Amino acid sequence: MIRIYNTLTRQKEVFQSITAGEINMYVCGPTVYNYIHIGNARSAVAFDVVRRYLEYKGYNVRYVSNFTDVDDKIIKRAQDEGVSEIEIANKYATAFNDDTLPLNIKPATIRSRATEVIPDIITFVSDLIDKGYAYESDGDVYFRAKKFEGYGILAHQDLSEMEKNAAGRLDDVELKRKEDPIDFAVWKASRNTTEISWQSPWGMGRPGWHIECSVMAQKYLADTIDIHGGGIDLAFPHHTNEIAQSEARTGAKFVNYWMHNGFVNVNNIKMSKSLGNFTTIHDLLTIYPDPMAIRYLLATTQYRHPINYNDDTLKQAQVELDRIRTAYRNLYFSLNSGKEFTDEKLELQVKKYVQDFEIAMDDDFNTQNALAAIFGLVSLANDYVDHNDIAKKSAQKLADKLAKLMSIFGVKELLEEQVLTAQQTQLLSDRVEARKNHDFELADHIRNELNQLGIIVEDSPQGQRWHNK
Numbered sequence: 001m002i003r004i005y006n007t008l009t010r011q012k013e014v015f016q017s018i019t020a021g022e023i024n025m026y027v028c029g030p031t032v033y034n035y036i037h038i039g040n041a042r043s044a045v046a047f048d049v050v051r052r053y054l055e056y057k058g059y060n061v062r063y064v065s066n067f068t069d070v071d072d073k074i075i076k077r078a079q080d081e082g083v084s085e086i087e088i089a090n091k092y093a094t095a096f097n098d099d100t101l102p103l104n105i106k107p108a109t110i111r112s113r114a115t116e117v118i119p120d121i122i123t124f125v126s127d128l129i130d131k132g133y134a135y136e137s138d139g140d141v142y143f144r145a146k147k148f149e150g151y152g153i154l155a156h157q158d159l160s161e162m163e164k165n166a167a168g169r170l171d172d173v174e175l176k177r178k179e180d181p182i183d184f185a186v187w188k189a190s191r192n193t194t195e196i197s198w199q200s201p202w203g204m205g206r207p208g209w210h211i212e213c214s215v216m217a218q219k220y221l222a223d224t225i226d227i228h229g230g231g232i233d234l235a236f237p238h239h240t241n242e243i244a245q246s247e248a249r250t251g252a253k254f255v256n257y258w259m260h261n262g263f264v265n266v267n268n269i270k271m272s273k274s275l276g277n278f279t280t281i282h283d284l285l286t287i288y289p290d291p292m293a294i295r296y297l298l299a300t301t302q303y304r305h306p307i308n309y310n311d312d313t314l315k316q317a318q319v320e321l322d323r324i325r326t327a328y329r330n331l332y333f334s335l336n337s338g339k340e341f342t343d344e345k346l347e348l349q350v351k352k353y354v355q356d357f358e359i360a361m362d363d364d365f366n367t368q369n370a371l372a373a374i375f376g377l378v379s380l381a382n383d384y385v386d387h388n389d390i391a392k393k394s395a396q397k398l399a400d401k402l403a404k405l406m407s408i409f410g411v412k413e414l415l416e417e418q419v420l421t422a423q424q425t426q427l428l429s430d431r432v433e434a435r436k437n438h439d440f441e442l443a444d445h446i447r448n449e450l451n452q453l454g455i456i457v458e459d460s461p462q463g464q465r466w467h468n469k
């Protein structure tokens, strides 16, 4: 039984999918006008872990996310650089894919760009106007926030407070266009012929930011979806407005479980563009050699809690990850000298830790507690290699579980084995055979051959070991 903290109700709720075994999940993606920073990566990693765990539990997860590729920031960037909005969007969408790949973030089932759904957006906006929830004004189209009952509930926003804030942000021209200061744009008129725009019933223009997610969630998933995720800073106004638009159009509940991830702090201060204390993943990947340590740091804090990022916490993540890798390697190589018997006590202990892991993850994806269970397996592996006759199949189960649970955190390659070629694998097993037959000359010959192929072979009390040169 999985329990999820629902931002809408402010409590942990038992998770139940709309369709048995299937989950429709939408997570807000980046605005592609710059390289993503650690805060963006944290959100992507947090929901990747959620997705991987739900898949591990047997659900088929349909995961949809967006690239906001038309927006004020993109238009400004394009003008600054003297290129088109599409060029800026293409460049940073590619960078997003390049940066998230080494972090082992699974690609979305569907990742759509706002500019790919313009006709759907226009239909959506027209429907809102027809239903009286939106109105055209000077080429813009605004949503009547107050007409939507329960506007602001997601972020616990008070209407009068919202009105005060909204009025303070707007200039006189904008105020005149709106019936009410808290109304928000679902379509923006293009007042400048050089910026990107589309023909619409309200003249040339482009979509507002919030509308694309409502459109994509409905187009690619359903009127009511199981999970919607994003950073906690998106709860208002972005997700608040998504709810209003979607529910106004369909009359159905938009999202059953709202999930929001916490911030990344740098030396305990919130990471933000304005403070200039952000690190892009693009830069970090060039200076830090092990992307899996970055992934480990981002994945092992429970998603709602802040992550404190600095050189020390990254180093600490690396130390912990290396401890897990060493335990896995030692265990893996000890299998060579394993014997054909079953160690029931070991298997029971493994089962217990796997259970602990699942209990922790079932409790709103508590990766911190789940990590404690993984370190239980690590201690078990270390003890087992040192003190026992190795029961090959039981030890193999322990190694497999360790790798499996780490893969839910998205940490792969506990061992470099995955990158061995067929030829290298064959040579390694030939060498074990040669030593078994006391043909040490052949064993030495194979060792040299492997050396030339970039593999260093060593013999230990637990049998043959290898690593990449």
Ligand SMILES: [Zn+2]
Binding pocket: 027, 028, 029, 213, 238
């Ligand atoms: Zn969104």
